[in-house]
Amino acid sequence: MRRRTILSAAAWPWLGALASPTSARAANVEPHFATPEEAAEALIGGPDRAYIDGLNLREMRARWPSMPQTQDPDAGRAALRAFYAARTRSFTDTERSALADIVAWCSERVAPRSTLFARTPWSFVKVDGSVEGGMPHTRGDSIVLPAPFLARMVEASARWANGSRATTRPGADVLLHEQTHVLQRQQPARFESLHVDVYGFRRMSPPPRSTWHDTHVVANPDAPELCWAWQRPEAAGGSWIVPSVVLPDGAAPTLDAMQPVALEVTQREGRWSFVDDATLARAPALGAVRDYGARFDWTDENFHPNELTADLVALWLLEGTPRNGASTLFGAACDWARTHLA
Numbered sequence: 001m002r003r004r005t006i007l008s009a010a011a012w013p014w015l016g017a018l019a020s021p022t023s024a025r026a027a028n029v030e031p032h033f034a035t036p037e038e039a040a041e042a043l044i045g046g047p048d049r050a051y052i053d054g055l056n057l058r059e060m061r062a063r064w065p066s067m068p069q070t071q072d073p074d075a076g077r078a079a080l081r082a083f084y085a086a087r088t089r090s091f092t093d094t095e096r097s098a099l100a101d102i103v104a105w106c107s108e109r110v111a112p113r114s115t116l117f118a119r120t121p122w123s124f125v126k127v128d129g130s131v132e133g134g135m136p137h138t139r140g141d142s143i144v145l146p147a148p149f150l151a152r153m154v155e156a157s158a159r160w161a162n163g164s165r166a167t168t169r170p171g172a173d174v175l176l177h178e179q180t181h182v183l184q185r186q187q188p189a190r191f192e193s194l195h196v197d198v199y200g201f202r203r204m205s206p207p208p209r210s211t212w213h214d215t216h217v218v219a220n221p222d223a224p225e226l227c228w229a230w231q232r233p234e235a236a237g238g239s240w241i242v243p244s245v246v247l248p249d250g251a252a253p254t255l256d257a258m259q260p261v262a263l264e265v266t267q268r269e270g271r272w273s274f275v276d277d278a279t280l281a282r283a284p285a286l287g288a289v290r291d292y293g294a295r296f297d298w299t300d301e302n303f304h305p306n307e308l309t310a311d312l313v314a315l316w317l318l319e320g321t322p323r324n325g326a327s328t329l330f331g332a333a334c335d336w337a338r339t340h341l342a
């Protein structure tokens with residue numbers, strides 16, 4: 001998921017090793033465009049059906065402000081499934097052509113750096129602007145593109161092709177970010193060492209629960225595991241925090257009102273717990289935890305390790321080496337990508 005969906009042609013932040021470059025490239029550059037029926041299955045059925053099963057009533061309403069009144073979460077989930085299934089759309093020829101061009105542009109740059117990415121098929125789902133707040137995201141093996149966002153991408157890509165001096169083709173960063181989420185879902189174990197050994201997160205097993213969190217959290221289809229704790233530096237008290245996205249009390253029930261926050265957790269004899277609900281309700285904005293933001297300085301899409309990684313990988317694939325002035329952690333994360341995504 002990307003909260004900021006303004007296309008940027010700024011320098012955003014993969015051959016020699018290819019055993020069969022021709023076949024790898026061919027598999028990569030011919031994207032699949034889902035029919036509305038295939039798209040509906042990707043959104044409401046499929047292997048990650050559990051995503052909608054886990055939504056609470058507040059976040060369902062935030063996703064669909066005119067949702068019929070109900071206090072029954074199961075009834076809400078059934079209604080939301082029907083709503084999403086009815087909002088899938090067919091790609092136009094212009095959209096297919098533009099996406100194929102962006103994918104081909106990405107594939108040329110990706111192939112020398114990552115055989116894994118070069119061999120991962122591209123699949124697209126189109127929905128109208130009312131699904132998931134109009135944000136691009138992924139479900140199953142597909143990248144979900146809301147129509148208004150897709151229209152901006154197609155227009156920007158056409159402008160670029162007509163003579164832009166920008167080095168990065170508009171849309172490439174977003175597609176590589178989202179394709180990283182597809183890989184994360186296909187091969188979650190591959191990314192574990194990045195989260196733990198490079199970023200310094202600790203996996204909480206089992207993850208803690210709290211009534212406040214269960215009723216205020218906003219699920220991210222691209223970051224389903226709410227199990228990652230990070231310890232603040234000793235100089236800042238050394239407390240453990242869990243980055244999470246919530247709808248604060250009193251906030252308008254729309255996805256625009258969601259806030260990344262730092263939720264405090266404690267560990268006793270290996271068992272993790274949230275602090276009390278009253279404290280959680282006053283949790284600081286994640287952006288106010290300066291040591292966290294300074295550590296993961298290559299993006300402000302920092303509310304989950306999956307998001308940190310999606311931006312990291314897009315940057316690495318497009319630029320190859322860390323930019324001048326990049327942080328030590330960014331360099332270490334690029335080194336990890338070079339080894340683990342080759």
Ligand SMILES: [Zn+2]
Pocket residue numbers: 001002177178181222306307310
């Ligand atoms: Zn994302």
